[in-house]
Amino acid sequence: MRFRDKVRKPKRPVVVYEILPPREKDGTLNSYAEKISSLLSQTHIDAINIPEVHDEDARGKRPVKNLERAEAREFGKLLQDNVGIEAIVNRVTVHEKAEKQTQWIKETFYDYDIENLILVGGESSKINYSGPSVNETSESITRDLNAGRFDFFCGGIAIPSRKVESERLLRKGSNGIEFFTTQVLYDSEKIKKMLKYYDDICKKSKVLPRRILLSFAPVSSKKNIDFLKWLGVEIPKKTEKHLIDVGPRITKESLKIATDVLNDILTSNEKLGITVPIGLNVEHIMSYNFQHSINMLQELSKKYREFCIKTSLYD
Numbered sequence: 001m002r003f004r005d006k007v008r009k010p011k012r013p014v015v016v017y018e019i020l021p022p023r024e025k026d027g028t029l030n031s032y033a034e035k036i037s038s039l040l041s042q043t044h045i046d047a048i049n050i051p052e053v054h055d056e057d058a059r060g061k062r063p064v065k066n067l068e069r070a071e072a073r074e075f076g077k078l079l080q081d082n083v084g085i086e087a088i089v090n091r092v093t094v095h096e097k098a099e100k101q102t103q104w105i106k107e108t109f110y111d112y113d114i115e116n117l118i119l120v121g122g123e124s125s126k127i128n129y130s131g132p133s134v135n136e137t138s139e140s141i142t143r144d145l146n147a148g149r150f151d152f153f154c155g156g157i158a159i160p161s162r163k164v165e166s167e168r169l170l171r172k173g174s175n176g177i178e179f180f181t182t183q184v185l186y187d188s189e190k191i192k193k194m195l196k197y198y199d200d201i202c203k204k205s206k207v208l209p210r211r212i213l214l215s216f217a218p219v220s221s222k223k224n225i226d227f228l229k230w231l232g233v234e235i236p237k238k239t240e241k242h243l244i245d246v247g248p249r250i251t252k253e254s255l256k257i258a259t260d261v262l263n264d265i266l267t268s269n270e271k272l273g274i275t276v277p278i279g280l281n282v283e284h285i286m287s288y289n290f291q292h293s294i295n296m297l298q299e300l301s302k303k304y305r306e307f308c309i310k311t312s313l314y315d
Contacts, residue, residue, distance in 0.1 A: 003047045003086045003116055004153040007179050007211050010277040010314035013305045016088070016181075016213055017297060018049040018283035021075040029070055029078050035290060036083050043298050047116065048079050049181065049281060052090040073112040080113060088116040088155065093137040094129035101131060105141065109150055117141075118155040118181060123232075135175045142176030155179040158212055160190040161234050166197035173210045181213040181281045184228055186235040186257060188264040195265070199274040213279040214265065216258040216300060218292040219243060220251045224285055251292050255299060262300055266307045275313050280304050 006012045017039060022032040036048060050072045076087030089108060093101060108114050119134045132140070134156055141152050156172050158180040159165055169180060185191055195212070202209040219225050222244055229235060239257060246253050269278070280300055284293035 003088070004178070006046055007153075007277075007279070010211070010275070011308060011311075013301075013308045014211065014213065014279035015045050015297070015301050015304070016047050016049045016279065016281045017045045017293075018051060018181075018215070018281055020287075021050060021070040021072050023069055029075055030082075032075065033078055033082055036079055036085070039294055039297075040083065040085065042294055043301060045085070045297070047086045047088050048076070049088045049118070049283075050076050050090060051283075052092050052120065073108055073114060076114050077112040086116060087114055088118055089114050090118040090120055092120045092122075093134055094122040094131040096131045098132045098136070098140070101137060102140065102145075105145065105152070106150070109152065115151055116153050116155070118157065119177070120157055134177070135172060138172065138176040146176075153178060155181065158182045158194065159232075160185075160194040165194050166201050169198050169210065169212075170201050170205060170207070173207065177210065179211045179213065179279075182215045183231070184215045184217045184233045184283070184285075185261050186228075186233065186239055188261045188268070190234070192265060192268045195269065195274050195276050195278075196272055199272075199276050202276070209276040211277040211279055213281040214262065215281040215283065216262070216296060217254075217283045217285045218251050218258070218289050218296050219254045219285070220289055220292060224289070227285060251289075255292075255296050258296060259299060259303065262303060266303070269313065270307075270311060273313065277314060278304075 006014050019036070022029060039045070052072055072089050076089050079085055079087050091104070096104070105117070108117070119137050121134045122129045138154050138156070141154060146152055154177050156177040158169060160182060162168070182191060191214070198209060217228070219228065225235060225240055225243060243250050243253055265278070268274070282293055282297040282300065284290050
């Protein structure tokens with residue numbers, strides 16, 4: 001079954017692993033493909049999510065050095081061809097004009113055989129970007145490209161802390177976005193509210209809610225925490241202090257926190273009758289956290305799949 005077909009079936013569990021392309025100095029892409037093969041031998045995932053990270057002044061100084069990485073589409077094609085798992089390539093839409101974006105999207109389909117995209121917007125609404133917004137890009141893909149010879153399956157980003165995010169999700173859904181991934185979660189309160197508001201607005205508008213993949217990542221040092229915060233992840237001060245204070249147990253505690261956050265979200269959805277389909281997106285943040293992220297993926301997947309089997313929300 002294709003990734004898109006799984007996403008479109010509300011009761012079907014959807015689990016994705018997010019990984020940065022390898023650094024160019026690390027040599028061939030094949031060594032990273034071996035890592036993914038190792039991951040697949042340990043647990044089941046439905047797709048590999050490959051992000052695109054840009055340095056923007058609005059974020060401030062980057063806490064971790066930015067390293068040149070291989071082309072995300074090349075890495076994605078390798079995974080699809082050699083490992084046999086679908087790739088999702090992220091694309092920030094605002095940095096190049098519409099014509100160049102369209103050319104890049106067409107190349108992604110023809111030259112790399114990749115059909116799954118996550119469209120990402122700019123860092124700040126106060127910046128005057130040269131390229132099109134996520135809504136403009138997704139509308140163009142749906143109206144122009146997919147109406148012809150292309151067949152893209154588009155996702156977007158959900159930011160629980162952003163005001164009226166539920167309305168943004170509804171609008172993006174109407175423009176062709178079919179699923180969302182959240183920022184990495186280290187707290188459940190704002191995502192629970194967002195899911196409730198989004199569920200309400202979809203029911204009021206009589207539209208089917210799009211699936212939302214909940215993102216999690218382990219941390220193994222304060223540097224990891226600083227990097228997550230630089231990326232825009234909200235970590236409660238109490239949680240941050242606790243993680244730092246536990247010292248060598250930080251990775252184990254980050255897994256416990258992620259498990260508690262997921263359980264709280266699932267319990268809330270069940271209690272409130274929220275019919276927004278959810279999924280999992282687990283990432284490693286740093287390459288040396290790879291095995292930690294697999295451990296987290298296994299633990300969270302087990303609880304999430306049990307929820308999908310037992311729940312009657314999507315019947």
